Amino acid sequence: MDNTAFFKFTYGLFLVGVEQEGKYNGCIINTAAQATSEPPRILMTMQKKNYTTELLMQKRSAALTILSRQFPLDRIAHFGMQSGRDVPKFAGPYETDANGNPYLADGMNARFALEVSETIDLGTHRLFLCDVSDALTLSDGVPMSYGDYRILKSGGTLGGEAPVSQKKWVCSVCHYEYDGEVPFEALPDDYRCPVCGAGKEHFSLV
Numbered sequence: 001m002d003n004t005a006f007f008k009f010t011y012g013l014f015l016v017g018v019e020q021e022g023k024y025n026g027c028i029i030n031t032a033a034q035a036t037s038e039p040p041r042i043l044m045t046m047q048k049k050n051y052t053t054e055l056l057m058q059k060r061s062a063a064l065t066i067l068s069r070q071f072p073l074d075r076i077a078h079f080g081m082q083s084g085r086d087v088p089k090f091a092g093p094y095e096t097d098a099n100g101n102p103y104l105a106d107g108m109n110a111r112f113a114l115e116v117s118e119t120i121d122l123g124t125h126r127l128f129l130c131d132v133s134d135a136l137t138l139s140d141g142v143p144m145s146y147g148d149y150r151i152l153k154s155g156g157t158l159g160g161e162a163p164v165s166q167k168k169w170v171c172s173v174c175h176y177e178y179d180g181e182v183p184f185e186a187l188p189d190d191y192r193c194p195v196c197g198a199g200k201e202h203f204s205l206v
């Protein structure tokens with residue numbers, strides 16, 4: 001089997017928050033999706049060994065939020081790279097939904113109040129099928145995909161619709177960088193460098 005085929009799936013990033021008998025915890029997951037719209041249901045899978053999963057099995061409800069691209073990378077690491085058994089996840093300011101489950105509003109696109117209706121034991125993971133009892137859009141930014149997160153984590157930037165090539169046409173005489181809206185190739189043949197007056201043939205792509 002070609003395991004790289006699985007890399008072609010796209011995923012979002014989500015924060016699942018649960019409060020159970022005064023214990024607050026949360027973790028980052030990448031597998032959550034709307035299952036049906038009538039009734040509104042969401043499914044998600046979580047690692048069984050996660051503390052949040054353990055609390056969710058007892059509480060049977062959770063606050064799910066969708067991360068936007070504005071959500072800071074160090075906060076993803078805080079919720080995703082360490083266990084709530086060792087570190088309090090909701091140490092800073094947070095809000096709670098009608099079930100008392102914690103969520104962060106800043107840097108999030110939307111939140112959902114989930115009530116677990118069915119679970120399936122998947123070995124390493126547990127699948128939760130949940131009814132949605134409340135939903136709210138928190139911001140209109142672009143949701144963070146798992147691919148975005150991998151780019152950011154490796155030091156890259158999210159260019160959106162930016163062109164693949166960042167090369168510019170530069171005057172070889174005075175080093176003026178052409179940055180006009182008309183593509184350089186489409187300029188008339190008598191175009192001249194606005195700084196030194198050199199002809200179009202003196203420009204090169206660097």
Ligand code: FE
Pocket residue numbers: 171172173174175176193194195196197198
């Ligand atoms: Fe020039």
